[in-house]
Structure formats: C-alpha cells, structure tokens
Amino acid sequence: MKRKAHKEVCLKADRVKHKTHHASRITHHASGEKGMALVLTLMILVLITAMVVEFSYGVYTSTSALHNWKEAQKLSFVSKSGVSLAVKTIADIPKTDLYRFPGRMVIPVENILEGFSGTLIVTVEDENAKFNLNSLRIPDSIKVLKRLLTNLGLDESIADRVADWIDADSEPRLRDSEEGAKNVFMDSVDELLLITGIDAQIYEALLPYVTVYGYGNTDDARININTAPVPVIMSLDARITKDRAEEVVNQRKLEPFASLGQLSRAGFDNTLITAISANATSGAPINFRIASVAEENGIKRVIEGVVKISGSGRVVYWREM
Numbered sequence: 368m369k370r371k372a373h374k375e376v377c378l379k380a381d382r383v384k385h386k387t388h389h390a391s392r393i394t395h396h397a398s399g400e401k402g403m404a405l406v407l408t409l410m411i412l413v414l415i416t417a418m419v420v421e422f423s424y425g426v427y428t429s430t431s432a433l434h435n436w437k438e439a440q441k442l443s444f445v446s447k448s449g450v451s452l453a454v455k456t457i458a459d460i461p462k463t464d465l466y467r468f469p470g471r472m473v474i475p476v477e478n479i480l481e482g483f484s485g486t487l488i489v490t491v492e493d494e495n496a497k498f499n500l501n502s503l504r505i506p507d508s509i510k511v512l513k514r515l516l517t518n519l520g521l522d523e524s525i526a527d528r529v530a531d532w533i534d535a536d537s538e539p540r541l542r543d544s545e546e547g548a549k550n551v552f553m554d555s556v557d558e559l560l561l562i563t564g565i566d567a568q569i570y571e572a573l574l575p576y577v578t579v580y581g582y583g584n585t586d587d588a589r590i591n592i593n594t595a596p597v598p599v600i601m602s603l604d605a606r607i608t609k610d611r612a613e614e615v616v617n618q619r620k621l622e623p624f625a626s627l628g629q630l631s632r633a634g635f636d637n638t639l640i641t642a643i644s645a646n647a648t649s650g651a652p653i654n655f656r657i658a659s660v661a662e663e664n665g666i667k668r669v670i671e672g673v674v675k676i677s678g679s680g681r682v683v684y685w686r687e688m
C-alpha cells in the first residue's frame with residue numbers, strides 16, 4: 368500500500384517536471400518582445416509608484432513646512448521680543464548697581480504675545496565670568512588658562528593649541544599646534560572645534576568657562592570675581608584653593624566685592640590681590656550673554672546673543688536656531 372502510494376507520488380512528480388520543462392521551452396521561444404514588454408510595464412509601474420509617493424510626500428512636506436514656517440515665525444518673533452526685553456532690563460539697571468548683578472538672571476515672561484500659549488525663558492549671564500580666550504597673546508594669561516584646564520580635569524596643553532591658533536606667528540608650541548592656525552583673534556568660541564587636537568568632548572567641557580569677548584579690549588584678560596564660577600576663580604592664581612574660591616562665592620552672595628581690595632573678606636592677602644589684579648575685576652558687567660528660548664507645540668526657537676552694554680546697548684554676536 369505504502370509502496371504504491373510512493374510510486375504514484377513519483378509519477379506525479381515526473382509529470383510536473385515534464386510540464387515545467389515544457390513551459391520553460393515555451394518561455395524561451397516567446398522571449399524578446401513579450402519579455403521586454405513585461406519589464407517595461409514593471410518599470411513604468413515602479414516609476415508611477417515612486418512618483419505618487421514623491422508627489423504625496425511633497426504635498427505633505429510643503430503643507431507641514433508652511434505650518435512650521437508660520438509657527439517658526441511666531442516663535443522667532445517671541446524669542447526676539449525676549450532678547451529686547453533682556454536688553455531693556457539690563458539697560459534699566461542703574462550703572463552703580465550693575466556690579467551687584469548675580470552672574471546669571473532668569474527673567475520671567477508672561478503674556479508676551481496674544482495667541483501664544485507656549486513658554487518663553489530668557490536668561491542673562493555675565494560673559495566675563497569666563498576666561499577670555501583672546502587674551503592668550505599675553506603669556507601670563509596662558510598660565511591662567513592652563514590652571515583652568517587642570518581644574519576642569521583637562522590637558523593643560525590645550526592652552527598652547529589655542530594660543531597658537533590666535534597668535535600672529537607660526538612658531539608651533541607643540542608639534543602640530545600651528546596646523547591650519549587662524550593667527551588672528553577668535554570671533555566665536557565655536558572656533559575651538561577647528562583647532563587640531565580639540566574634539567567635541569573638550570569643547571563641551573570648556574564651553575561654560577570660556578568666552579571670546581574681552582571685558583574691555585578684545586584681548587582683555589580680566590575675569591569678573593563677582594560672577595566667575597569656582598574653577599575660574601581658582602585659575603587666577605596657584606595659591607587659590609577650592610575652599611578659598613568657594614569663600615569668594617559665599618562672600619559675594621552676602622555683599623558683592625566693590626573693589627579687588629575687598630577680597631580680604633575672603634581671606635586674600637595683599638600679595639595675592641596684587642598677583643591677580645591684571646586678570647581680575649570687580650567692576651560692573653559689560654558683556655551679557657542672552658539666551659531667549661521660545662517653545663510652543665513641541666517647536667523650539669532659540670536666540671543666543673552677546674550684548675555689549677555701552678549707553679544704548681550694542682549686539683556683538685547673534686545666533687538664531
């Protein structure tokens with residue numbers, strides 16, 4: 368019984384084989400025009416499908432782009448208003464009170480525009496709480512940056528690389544530190560990423576502590592002791608310990624330092640005050656970094672700018688994202 372069934376299956380299989388063989392012979396004969404037509408039809412179908420997809424995608428993106436554009440325009444307007452508000456707020460602070468600026472200020476903004484239901488956050492920071500990279504043409508300033516790098520757990524040779532990027536000569540401090548160097552002052556801290564040996568990780572770590580805007584001139588090395596963070600205060604002199612720098616922060620919260628001499632309140636002796644005087648100030652902030660972030664329906668608009676306050680206020684740097 369089993370054998371018979373097996374035989375039948377084999378026979379069926381043979382017949383199928385035969386049919387297939389026969390069919391393939393027919394296909395062979397019919398190749399040429401018919402086959403070509405099939406390929407063409409398939410290609411056209413593919414093309415049409417692609418075009419339909421592309422077309423509907425195009426319509427979709429342009430509709431949403433228009434919506435995004437309108438939303439972006441509104442957000443752009445809102446965040447620009449935030450910058451104007453920040454500039455006005457800073458300009459309204461009496462000059463004599465500016466040295467009391469807390470370093471970082473968040474301005475609460477409500478009902479800035481009718482029909483805007485999102486959020487607007489405006490922050491103002493003293494840009495000279497940070498180390499000025501453009502001061503690196505001064506040898507003493509390189510020492511300050513080297514200490515700052517060490518305090519941040521970074522390699523101090525980065526200071527040589529930035530110094531070579533800025534200085535006019537092409538004498539390398541390190542083997543490759545003059546490679547592609549700009550040899551003029553930096554216009555933006557983002558230039559750090561163009562310097563050989565500085566990667567995104569170093570840049571990110573350094574960004575909160577460095578600027579390219581001098582307190583006075585472009586290469587002014589002065590850091591504001593009333594706004595500088597602990598690692599920056601420590602970088603002013605090798606003798607400034609973490610405890611001493613923290614004491615500066617505690618003391619200025621009680622009462623900002625009206626002069627460098629008042630640093631004695633934080634335990635600085637006269638020799639230390641004299642040593643840091645070229646690289647420190649207790650004066651009123653002049654360069655303010657303003658960040659205005661408007662957000663609505665999951666879309667964000669960020670405007671970042673540095674404003675130099677001199678009379679009516681002047682924008683020196685502006686970036687919209």
Ligand SMILES: [Ca+2]
Pocket residue numbers: 530531532533534535536537538545548550
């Ligand atoms: Ca150079």
